[in-house]
Amino acid sequence: KKLQKNSRQPVMSVLEIGGTKICKDDVVKDDPTNNVPDNIFSKLGLQLHRRDQHPIGILKNAVYDYFNKNYSSEFTKFDDLCPIVSVKQNFDDVLVPADHVSRSYNDTYYIDAQTVLRCHTSAHQAELLRMGQTHFLVTGDVYRRDSIDSTHYPVFHQMEGFRVFTPDEWEQSGMDNTTYAATELKKCLEGLTRHLFGAVEMRWVDAYFPFTSPSFELEIYFQEKWMEVLGCGVVEQEILKKNGRVNNSAWAFGLGLERLAMVLFDIPDIRLFWSNDERFTSQFSGGQLGVKFKPFSKFPPCYKDMSFWINDSFTENNLCEIVRGVAGDLAEEVQLIDNFTNKKGMTSHCYRIAYRSMERSLTDEEINQLQWNVREEVQSKLNVVLR
Template sequence: MAQQEVLTSHPFNNVTENIFSKIGANLHRRQNHPICIIKEAIYDFFNSQRPGTYAKFDELHPVVSAAANFDEMLVPAGHVSRSPNDTYYIDADTVLRCHTSAHQAATLRQGHPAFLITGDVYRRDSIDQSHYPVFHQMEGLRVLEPDEYGGDPAAGAAAAERELKELLEGLAQHLFGSGTECRWVDAYFPFTTPSFELEIFFNGQWLEVLGCGVVEQQILDKNGFEGRRAWAFGLGLERLAMVLFQIPDIRLFWAEDQRFLKQFRAGDLRTAFKPYSKYPACFKDVSFWLPETGFTENNLCEVVRGAAGDLVEAVELIDAFTHPKTGRTSNCFRISYRSMERSLNDEEINAIQAQVREELTAKLGAELR
């Protein structure tokens, strides 16, 4: 699908202009960008483990079928991630991928037994300094050869789990330093069993860095590797970069400000971000009676992002009140506006806030107070 077809008049389409503008930015392919630096560091590690083994893909378009994004990855029909509240739909059958796993089945069908897929992914989410509707993931997978586990399925699952944990602990030490303490936490993902999350102890606290597991057998059986066993992982590049480079606000990754971009160099994982002048925030509150149905905080955040773009820093519920007689509920949200590059003036923020108020009524059916 061509990029211009992402914005359509289809009634199911919920891709805003703000989100559309991010498609094709390809931060993960800009050589000196922190996202690309992390990607290349991970490539280097996997190349060192099994030279020439892993096919690498970082140009796959983010528009995918809902079937590839959900069905082929065994996401249940009623799973919350399928909701338009969480996922950007172009039409009822087409989405902006919400994970790089959306390409896993197709890549297996192409005959690749080991690969790393990197790309931008899209999710409707809250607004704060660590969440953004577009971020970058890397998907890794390797199918084991039968002679690596004697052809026995149970032994194959154990071998896949063992190799996976050894590799990812090695990756954590490659990125964060030798001696980095790791621990494994049981988790649930529809497409792996058993499933795990890897946590590392870094700067005095435990941090979750990725999810992984042994690939569900039916995914392999349906996509060209019947009877084989495999492992897979998925990690967020922003999460790693914010920790490694001490970047405090996820919006900075999208900045074109040279004071940010010139601080990083390809191959250097030890750069600590040096904050430059931080411009003051502007706070605006908005109170409204909730409509009887259909309101979610994600929908509110989309309205605010649509009006403010990257000028919005946070949206926080600061008060909720239910009228004792009518049973109606009122919410008050505080919106923090802050530019990473300049001071904001009252005139432009008032104009943005007026647009937010108008669209709360027009799009979400809220009654302003």
Template structure:
């Protein structure tokens, strides 16, 4: 059987980070500010509030995101991405994917779905986790995985963070698109900021009774038909298959795979909404389905884009390759600049984690950091200390890097790792 290829550019909203486990306490909802509604805009080179007009939420100021709170772990590198809103930039591959999904949903469900792509990215911790039933011991609550503004607020990890709030506002059918933030590894398919689309469809009792089916069956049937249609609208007449999955906020839950360019690709997570989410936030007795799409995931596959950093470049050799609305465009390589490799070995400390290391590398090197890869590890049997050696690949997509430039960057990386992570360099 042909293996499934996991495209990890951006995990779907409905499948937010379900791997390891560490607990943080829940927060009282009464102490939180609303997650919708913008504050002041920081402006800047590509501020979407200026570029995209009045439909764009204003970005928070630096002082609102990078604070002296002990829980705060947002960096200037991450702050610089807030308000860029690639999904709103006409002609950008992510915007093209978003609009293509809009087109399909409007055709299949005329006048049904409201659309939100300007929701404020700083959300209550409760909205990000508790409202969508993420367990208290779930890894995604850890500051190793999530950007905390303070204990009570985070940069949203997924657009599902707006699900309960929109339901409480009476929105029963909506598409919510936005930038999301997760601390992650450094390679061609992972980036700490990416973009997702969340869909929720609520069926009232008279609707699903008219189908003659049990409500869960009716939801599942419509959900699968809708998503197979979306996939074929974007990728052509592809073969689809469904895999049972687990997500805390849907039951049953599924992953959709498509057969594209000779491989089975996992493209999204979805399911029938947990009844408690609808009962607590919308109306008892209603049923519904939800799905989450990672826009980078789909765009990298559809447009043959090999490196997730390319979505953030202003280089016209990239941006001019993708006319607005053109789903047939394919990426043509324009950079042949070589990588520069630097190794760094150290004895690990309690403060060390691979995500912490990658965050520091990004904070110093920005998008020059192409990959951080563990190449050696051993434990001294006498001292029981563990040594790790990481190879950092630096490469610009736009120009050649000099040894002098990268040596200076590497010195700053080493100093930051030693100071912040308390490791002993070797």
């Protein structure tokens, strides 16, 4: 709205997503109902999932191929829906209870009290159902305040899948509607993992989501650990009924695209997806799934410990926001390594921060400066007492 005819704006302060113009001032505000930092705004509009040569875009297209080949009724694809959504879309429409942790300012980026950066692509289920969609895939960037390690990043990409069934479909099978949808769902996702990976070590885990029942998560064995790659389940009747699908049944899933791409291309750290380093970007090309990422010389991490007495309002997500704000992608991991309460009832936490660049080696001086800045901000913004 501040844009004048023919005036030149710095490239990153105004962007357009899915036909919506977004100004930085409308997203990052100095206001207690806003908790979006600059470094998050800078990721808005990058849309890695729409780049055909980027691992996330290559993966999206491979999932599209699977659905095109295996389903006679076509899935409608959306990959340009605006990530700025209402609290209603992100939470109420998918039955997230009023007191659920995911609604807190500690977990979600709020633009104002009614508007968030979507924390999952499920935010679009209800509106698409109301539009009459019955088979659809929604790919997009999603945003969460979260921990720092090789498989968590505050901006990542999900693909939502949604499929509605009519009574004739489950009646023919002899199963009840829920069992039928759950069976079809697992068949679909097991087929997808075979399509992407061939053989891979995986397991189903029971899960909980407010919008599905039963609910499941799929884990894949990667880097010597079980890694959660997707959540899914049979859609709650209430969502179908409220959005014009009475007497139907449905399944839904949400894929974590970075996690799946890490397995597919053997990418060891989630920060790499944001790298512009040609030694990363040049290793991938459209349509090629067989490529394994070759790390360009691995630089050593540097560990710094920090101890402080916490207070009642302390949260790990707030600490991680500060570390990301200061160190950006040089922060590799933030780990609680010691935790005790003294006789007076004061609790001390010790965190170990790993600093490492994916692209170059860092100097001692540089790391000391980062750690110093983190300490300063932790003290002033979190009101904790450093030890």
